[in-house]
Amino acid sequence: MSNEESRKTGANRWSYREGTIVTAAILLLGFALQAASGGTVLRIAGFPWNLLAGLVFVGLLILVFVLWPKHSIVKGLGSVKAALPAILGFTFLVLLMGFVKQDVEPKNAVVELLGLTHLVKTWPFMLINLYLMILLGIITLKRLTPFNFKNAGFFLNHFGLFLVLFSTTLGSIDMQRLTMNCYENQPESHAVDPSGKMIEMPFSIKLVNFSIDEFRPKVTIVDNKSGQIVLSKGKAQLEMIDRDSFSISSYHIKVEQFLESSGKAGDLYTAINESGSAPSAKVTVNNPTDKSEISGWIFSGSYSHPPEILQLNESFSLAMLPPEPRKFSSELNIQTKTGKNRSTTIEVNRPYSIEGWTIYQTNYNTQMGRWSNLSVLELVRDPWLPFVYLGIFLMMFGAAFLFITGKPKNGGTEHVA
Amino acid sequence: MEEQNMWLDFPMYASAAFVCWLAASGLFLSSGKKMLNQLAAGLSFAGTAFLLVFITVLWIHIQRPPMRTLGETRLWYAIFLSGIGLVSYLRWKYKWLVSYSLGLAMVFLIINLQHPETYDKTLMPALQSPWFIPHVIVYIFAYAMLGASSLVALRNLFFAPTEKTIKGPIQMADNLVYLGFSFLTLGLLFGALWAKDAWGHYWTWDPKETWAFITWMFYLVYIHYRFRHANEHKKAMAVLAVSFAVLLICWFGVNYLPSAENSVHVYSE
Ligand code: HEM
Numbered sequence: 001m002s003n004e005e006s007r008k009t010g011a012n013r014w015s016y017r018e019g020t021i022v023t024a025a026i027l028l029l030g031f032a033l034q035a036a037s038g039g040t041v042l043r044i045a046g047f048p049w050n051l052l053a054g055l056v057f058v059g060l061l062i063l064v065f066v067l068w069p070k071h072s073i074v075k076g077l078g079s080v081k082a083a084l085p086a087i088l089g090f091t092f093l094v095l096l097m098g099f100v101k102q103d104v105e106p107k108n109a110v111v112e113l114l115g116l117t118h119l120v121k122t123w124p125f126m127l128i129n130l131y132l133m134i135l136l137g138i139i140t141l142k143r144l145t146p147f148n149f150k151n152a153g154f155f156l157n158h159f160g161l162f163l164v165l166f167s168t169t170l171g172s173i174d175m176q177r178l179t180m181n182c183y184e185n186q187p188e189s190h191a192v193d194p195s196g197k198m199i200e201m202p203f204s205i206k207l208v209n210f211s212i213d214e215f216r217p218k219v220t221i222v223d224n225k226s227g228q229i230v231l232s233k234g235k236a237q238l239e240m241i242d243r244d245s246f247s248i249s250s251y252h253i254k255v256e257q258f259l260e261s262s263g264k265a266g267d268l269y270t271a272i273n274e275s276g277s278a279p280s281a282k283v284t285v286n287n288p289t290d291k292s293e294i295s296g297w298i299f300s301g302s303y304s305h306p307p308e309i310l311q312l313n314e315s316f317s318l319a320m321l322p323p324e325p326r327k328f329s330s331e332l333n334i335q336t337k338t339g340k341n342r343s344t345t346i347e348v349n350r351p352y353s354i355e356g357w358t359i360y361q362t363n364y365n366t367q368m369g370r371w372s373n374l375s376v377l378e379l380v381r382d383p384w385l386p387f388v389y390l391g392i393f394l395m396m397f398g399a400a401f402l403f404i405t406g407k408p409k410n411g412g413t414e415h416v417a
Numbered sequence: 418m419e420e421q422n423m424w425l426d427f428p429m430y431a432s433a434a435f436v437c438w439l440a441a442s443g444l445f446l447s448s449g450k451k452m453l454n455q456l457a458a459g460l461s462f463a464g465t466a467f468l469l470v471f472i473t474v475l476w477i478h479i480q481r482p483p484m485r486t487l488g489e490t491r492l493w494y495a496i497f498l499s500g501i502g503l504v505s506y507l508r509w510k511y512k513w514l515v516s517y518s519l520g521l522a523m524v525f526l527i528i529n530l531q532h533p534e535t536y537d538k539t540l541m542p543a544l545q546s547p548w549f550i551p552h553v554i555v556y557i558f559a560y561a562m563l564g565a566s567s568l569v570a571l572r573n574l575f576f577a578p579t580e581k582t583i584k585g586p587i588q589m590a591d592n593l594v595y596l597g598f599s600f601l602t603l604g605l606l607f608g609a610l611w612a613k614d615a616w617g618h619y620w621t622w623d624p625k626e627t628w629a630f631i632t633w634m635f636y637l638v639y640i641h642y643r644f645r646h647a648n649e650h651k652k653a654m655a656v657l658a659v660s661f662a663v664l665l666i667c668w669f670g671v672n673y674l675p676s677a678e679n680s681v682h683v684y685s686e
Pocket residue numbers: 078079080081082083084086087132135136139153154157158161398399408415416602637640641644
């Protein structure tokens with residue numbers, strides 16, 4: 001019951017009513033401020049002001065806790081009666097994000113005014129975050145004094161989350177995400193930010209080589225009239241050419257010859273490896289229903305050569321789709337202003353870090369595919385990352401504690417400390 | 418090798434598992450004898466083992482972790498549900514729970530038998546990461562645990578009408594939630610670390626991420642509510658039932674939400 005706690009501690013007057021009122025007030029205030037600011041995107045001050053604000057915040061939190069540890073407001077903020085409404089209030093905002101598509105142009109005036117399409121950068125989101133940090137800060141301090149090792153799991157979970165919220169909120173402004181277009185053998189030292197502003201980097205990057213490792217292409221049946229892939233039970237029938245024979249729909253396909261990289265020479269395809277070459281295969285297609293047999297070449301096509309399909313009958317043809325990338329990677333040579341020279345190869349999931357920047361492989365000229373001479377890199381600087389990671393690791397250990405120790409004994413009615 | 422041909426063997430393994438589990442549930446529900454219960458436990462393990470063999474062979478043949486298509490996910494779900502059912506039986510001796518879990522696992526098998534999908538072999542580069550396997554396994558494990566906890570919740574809501582008879586089973590719900598929630602947290606955090614490696618940012622509020630987070634928040638509410646209100650059993654069970662509904666939206670529904678167009682996570686099927 002809601003008076004369970006008050007019975008035990010006597011003086012505590014904070015109940016769900018207060019907790020709910022505070023959370024609701026914060027949300028209302030937030031949306032009011034958001035509307036009053038004309039629906040602008042909220043930005044906090046960058047380094048060193050954010051660091052200063054963070055230190056002041058933590059200092060105040062500790063001060064308040066040390067001066068009035070028994071005050072009913074401090075106790076109230078450190079109780080589940082504040083925590084539950086706050087968590088639900090935050091969940092409410094995240095639910096809004098779950099239903100309203102984010103980072104798009106607002107559809108109507110209300111959505112725009114309340115900032116519903118970019119909620120993470122609005123007043124209500126910031127304020128509820130701040131409130132959660134206050135709650136987490138206070139309960140962490142509460143459980144730390146007096147120190148008891150039994151509270152380790154509690155500390156890891158709550159302080160870990162505090163650290164994650166703290167460092168992502170303050171750090172969001174210091175994070176830079178830039179895009180750099182690198183063409184083969186042309187050193188590049190400029191990147192653009194999301195608003196299109198050109199930024200000079202402390203290094204220059206030369207793309208030595210861009211390469212794509214491809215899966216074997218897939219073949220499918222297309223409709224001669226529409227040129228569209230034929231669907232069966234709502235699904236495309238795709239088969240990868242990695243065997244000597246297979247079936248699609250009722251057709252039986254035998255692969256006579258497969259060329260990984262090829263070009264057309266007269267009526268047939270031969271293995272070559274130059275810009276614009278692509279996979280091809282010589283196939284024999286058997287149709288058991290009318291006992292027909294057709295033989296010929298199919299070619300996936302590339303930016304410079306048209307694809308070739310094999311007509312099976314009046315209605316349908318066999319086509320080879322462009323191969324999908326298994327992996328794409330860029331061989332880079334990086335020259336820093338401080339005189340360092342590094343050679344490295346990056347690929348998706350394998351970024352490279354240098355001088356506080358991390359370089360990610362993101363894209364290439366998809367029209368040219370394997371023959372692209374352009375590699376699109378993302379350059380990210382995130383000085384607060386170590387704190388975010390520390391928070392994440394604390395929470396991971398906290399999760400391990402939940403797993404190992406399970407629910408606190410005696411039904412959780414008593415404090416563990 | 419041929420992925421589709423691999424799945425041609427699936428009905429064989431699936432029916433073997435099905436028969437074992439059916440017999441196990443029957444024994445669990447009907448008998449009171451210790452020896453028959455042990456036999457039931459053995460049978461339920463055998464069923465799981467058949468699927469484990471199948472998934473191992475499949476994994477070797479398709480040369481990528483079988484954790485991508487819905488069909489493959491259902492397979493893991495069946496394996497973990499039956500496994501957890503058995504472990505929870507060995508640990509707490511709730512026979513109805515193991516039968517429930519086996520029943521659910523059988524449902525997943527039937528769905529897979531009826532919808533043999535075309536199983537795609539290609540895996541886009543962003544998914545080729547050492548984080549992939551731990552991320553997905555941890556999530557499926559969490560979902561299986563939390564799914565089982567919701568079964569307990571529903572049973573408590575409808576079949577345990579007095580506050581007295583609810584006490585024991587509610588402890589089981591708590592145990593399952595704590596285990597499931599710890600895995601849910603790990604899944605979320607693994608996902609964040611992976612996203613940092615693949616996309617340069619640990620959290621982008623992509624619709625799938627958003628809904629995973631919402632799910633997490635609901636179970637967080639349950640944990641805190643239970644901590645402070647140890648005797649409000651019915652309300653706690655209601656929270657748990659709602660949480661599971663949210664989890665289901667996250668798992669199945671996100672693909673259909675308007676906010677999820679172009680989500681990086683909507684890749685299966
Ligand atoms: C979102 C912000 C959160 C708030 C405001 C919050 C608040 C609280 C409060 C006030 C208590 C009761 C403490 C007491 O009365 O002594 C509590 C207990 C608890 N919280 Fe949280 N919490 C939050 C997040 C979390 C997270 C992320 C986890 C787990 C990953 C978690 C797990 C627990 C557990 C397991 C308890 C039970 C106490 C114990 O194990 O010692 N909480 N929380």
